[in-house]
Amino acid sequence: MVTRPPVSRTLLATTGNNREHTRRHNLSAILRLLSQSGSMPRSALTQRTGLNRSTISDLVSELVGLGLVVEAESVATQGVGRPSLMVSPADDVVAFSVHPDIDAITVGVVTFSGKVIHKIRQVTQAQPAAPTAADVANDLITKLRAQLPAGTRIAGVGVAIPGQVRSADGVVRLAPHLNWVEVPFARMLNQLSGLPVFIDNDASLGSIAERDFGAGRGFKEIVYLFGGSGGIGGGVIHDGQPLRGAAGYAGELGHIRISDSPAEDFSGLSGTLESLVSRETLLAALKLNGVDDDELREALTKDPSPKVRKVAEAQIDSLAIAIGNFVNIFNPEIILLAGYLSVLYAFDTDRLLSRFRWSSLTASQDRLILRPAELGANLLMVGAAQMPFDRVVQEPATMTFILAKPTRK
Amino acid sequence: MVTRPPVSRTLLATTGNNREHTRRHNLSAILRLLSQSGSMPRSALTQRTGLNRSTISDLVSELVGLGLVVEAESVATQGVGRPSLMVSPADDVVAFSVHPDIDAITVGVVTFSGKVIHKIRQVTQAQPAAPTAADVANDLITKLRAQLPAGTRIAGVGVAIPGQVRSADGVVRLAPHLNWVEVPFARMLNQLSGLPVFIDNDASLGSIAERDFGAGRGFKEIVYLFGGSGGIGGGVIHDGQPLRGAAGYAGELGHIRISDSPAEDFSGLSGTLESLVSRETLLAALKLNGVDDDELREALTKDPSPKVRKVAEAQIDSLAIAIGNFVNIFNPEIILLAGYLSVLYAFDTDRLLSRFRWSSLTASQDRLILRPAELGANLLMVGAAQMPFDRVVQEPATMTFILAKPTRK
DNA sequence: TGATTATGTTGCCCTACCCAACAAATGCTG
DNA sequence: CAGCATTTGTTGGGTAGGGCAACATAATCA
8 A cells, every 4th residue: 555645634624524534533532642742641631622631531441452552640740639640652663764865764663652763774776776775675574573572563664765756656757866756655665565654855844843843842833944965855744734735845945046047956957055055065165075964063163264154154144145035035933953954053143043034024034033943863753653553543443554574364 | 913924724724623614614615615706505515625515514504594695596497407505605795906106095895705996096195105195095095995885894905015015013114115114004904994904915916816817827836026117026826825934925926137237126135136127127118108018018119219129028038947947836726927027027928938048947837837917906906905805715604794884772 | 437529321302414205397209 | 297216404323432420539738
């Protein structure tokens, strides 16, 4: 089964609700709260959902019956009154995350509560062909699957792609970094693994991970910008939900044109944010190679020759213009800069802030927060796993899992 | 009472649903269908909502009891079987629309079914101060109110502002065109009229009107661009809902920076879409003054001297870049060009299309529709009225109306 | 140790939707 | 034109699921 990322949670406003909708909605609400918070006492569920104590009791016991959550007595008591029962997501429900990059494929195992419990990174030849990548990914999944305890249930596989993904069928339309064009990667990996495969753009998944587990917690209007060696990607959260657009390509924030400059980006567009703010250019100015973002940050603060400083400042100025545009367009509560962009942010925060203030409307800057993203290496693992888990959350009663190991009779 | 535009219809996904939610949701679903389609047979309601015949019967009779809809026997029969009863929105529920412009204030009366039944345009001095504008608007409302038949119920007043409006309290943060800064217009007009007042940006309301009654019908991902004498405004519909952002300022699409050009727009930002695509500039090149868009379109096609053509083409090229950016950002199904921008579109559609294709990612262009908006003079009247009507739709059972004329005892 | 407080549990109620059977109103066909 | 098929409105009963109130339980506090 090849499955697309879950559609918008909001039922069409013109569709009717019935009792079953209500029940499913309430079960989902509880699971959503739990998967984001790790675990909560029942009393908190009562407060957050606004439902009656007895209703929560009923709903939770249904979820316990489904094996999706576990109840335990509270350890730490927090006040007078009978202590509330602690409800936690089941830790034997997991998803695999896959991230194909330019010269390596990473596969991880993520629990329903958002913890990465295993991770393997397998180096490949540069720009592996899609079938090769699918093979490698499947091998890694098989290997990790063998290590899981019997009884572990698998929700599915989530794949983060550095490129554009059509959400309807999981086809990678274009991933310039990987040199993939029109690759039905979800179907390929599904046929190999036999697991449901979900797939989406890496930056979109990053924004979701930051919303649920990182610097975006509690915000409903988020603009997320990620700079990597493959360019600049973006993810937008609006009203708490990812902005997908008609076919899933929304959020290509790196490809917006902000200048008349003829410099071109990976996709052949000129004057774009991605063409003006480039990790490679800065590395070249620094005469560095193969460093990670931490090393780059250090190199930059240690030895900012006038020439290097000029390059970095020009990039900061371009970034500021783009951020100004996004503020005018989205009026977000918070803007998160990840990867290479957080290096630029740290290098001269004041310059970035002041330049940005010149290029957006003042009203939209009210209470705007601009800060680096929080999640590091496991960002994409967590983000990609949210796709299969989202299906669990949305249809807890009818969801079927695949066992990590076949049951014996 | 001063009221903000309705918040997102999607209940927080972590809030519980109960019976009352379900009922309200279903009543809303029916009203929403009716207010968009004018009227529908009961059988269509059954199909569209997915609810049972008997449930629809029950819901409709509750709405009839509330005086929000009317049932009548179908006139035209459309096939075998017992003819279905026609359900229509009540025509004695109305809202006032107010549109303050640079030298005139327009007030209209709009029925729940979306028809503009009265409209007055009162010329004022240029850039009237806000209290003056509120006075004039209130006078016009009083005049129109006197003409309404007794028993007419008023849902409220919707105001369309050419500027940024804070949705939390209806304060106009900045309307450069009117020279208003930090004006609590909703409160002012509420105190004068005694009616609930809703207020929002004009282009956002335009996008909503086009979605419900114009070229955007049936689409869920819409980018709307409006060019007027006061610059360029934008409205974005995502997943069927307007993009508001943190405080309501989202969608300032005219102020995005796409060029290094030093030309400035009304808000003092340089190189923005609005600074490069300007009705005034083209009028100056044509040596025209005080013409409307139709006359401008005609003048342009009739006599395109090389000089004029060059100006228009430069503007088209800039517009194409901006559209490319919006396609990359939003991946919309449809882009609607309204006002002056539809003149540019008509002038050289091919140029606009081909230039635009160079400046966005190919995947995002799949099945993209670019076309002029449909609604003309009544656009803002209809759009603004949707704000008070939205409240009716959202809480049909508890909504209270104000009678056009006080009842005698 | 008893009072207070907060939470879990249980049985009952009520509402809103579904369903099935029937009635009504139309078109089609012989 | 009568009878049949088809679709829709109507009615009465069924049911699921959330609310409620009373009671039980387990903690803090005086």
